[in-house]
Amino acid sequence: MRFVHGFISSVLWIIAIPLLLIAVARLLPFDGMIPLPHLVALTPWATLATLPLLIVALFARRKVLAVLLAAALAGYVYWLAPFFVPPSTSSPADPAHPGTLRVMTVNVLYGQADAQTVVGLVESQHVEVLAVQELTPAFEEALTAAGLDELLPHSFTVAADDSPAGSGLWSSTPLAEEEELPGTSFAMPSALVGVDGTSVRVTVVHPHPPMPTDITAWRTELAQLTEHVHADDARQILAGDFNATYDHAGFRDLLGSRFSDATREWGAGPAVTWPEGSQVPPLFALDHVVVERDMPVSDVVTMQVPGTDHRAVLATVVVE
Known part of the structure; x- marks a missing residue:
């Protein structure tokens, strides 16, 4: 009998230790060392796994383990719950209102995504600003052939052949003060977009991913x-593949007290976007679409695009 109890206890601890480590990693105010970025990315899934394990630990009368799991679960719920709190606004914003901006971002996987689908989403979702990552010259031509320039005639693109380094920004209104963030692995172009008399700087975001061998x-x-x-006083929207989740300290540092993650503000749950197009969901x-904290958001959704391993993210941003 002792052997059975000892075996059960060992199994429970073996399962629990990774979940507890993820909670500790999420609690830390930094994530710039291996394996922290990869651990904290699992936070939402650790939440789902911790609850049943806690119940088993309670029934098995493993008091120390139960207390640790309860503390971890409390942290997980605290971190995850805001994603499920709807906005205080009584009704979704009207994308046709001149003070709003319908934004879409999509990573097109070395230009392998289906350009027709991207342009179709731009049209059907009334997108006014499009941010594209991993843009190649061939994919830019495919977007043009599919009619993107007729819907979003103004653009600032930095395409790259056979590389994830390219990015592009398209808009329904003229762009001004175009610039590119210097010294990055992948292009991050930005420009001012006029929204009902207000200029908003839109930046296409795509930092290098946290590779296990070098982050x-x-x-x-x-x-x-x-x-x-944060040094730019202009009102801003950031859209792209951040290679980070809200649980990453580096991403939360980026938000600071100034910016908000549109998905979290919308309150419909985390918008998982990668990997897409394989047997793994x-x-x-x-x-993400990141906005100024005083910009309400609405209709934040993800959409599938054939040919890429990312889902597109769309959001209506109330600028004015």
């Missing part, structure tokens, strides 16, 4: 982006 570029580029956007919310 220096990821940490450095997120920090560089954070410093750059999307697990991580890497793609």
Whole structure:
């Protein structure tokens, strides 16, 4: 009998230790070292796994383990619950209102995404600003052939052949003060967009991913982006593949007290966007629309695009 109890206890601890480590990693105010970025990305899924394990630990009378799991679960719920709190506004914003901006971002996987689908979403979803990552010259031509220039005639693109380094920004209204964030692995173009008399700087975001062998570029580029956007007094919207979830400290540092993640503000749950298009369902919310904290958001959704491993993210942003 002792052997059975000991075996059950060992199994419970073996399952629990990774869940407890994820909670500790999420609690830390930094994530710039291996394996922290990869652990904290699992936070939403650790939440789902911790509850049944806690119930088993309680029935098995493993008091110490139950207390630790209860503390971890409390943290997980605290971190995750705001994603399910709807906005205080009584009705969704009207995308046709001149003070709103319908924004869409999509990573097109080295230009392998279906351009017709992208343009179709732009048209059907009344997109006014499109941010594209991993843009190639061939995909830019395919977008033009599919009619994107007729819907969004103004653009600032930095395409790259056979590389994830390209990015592009399209708009229904003229762009001004175009610039590119210097010193990054992948292009991050930005420009001012006019919204009912207000200029908003829209930036296409795509920092280097946190590779297990080296996360220096990821940490450095997120920090560089954070410093750059917070130094700019212009009202801003950031859209793209951030290669980070809300649970990453680097992403929360980027938000600071100034910006909000549109998905979290909309309150319909985390918008998982990667990996897409395989037998594994999307697990991580890497793609975001980030807005000024005083900009309400509405109708934040994800959409499938054939040919890419990311889902597109769309949001209506109330600028004025």
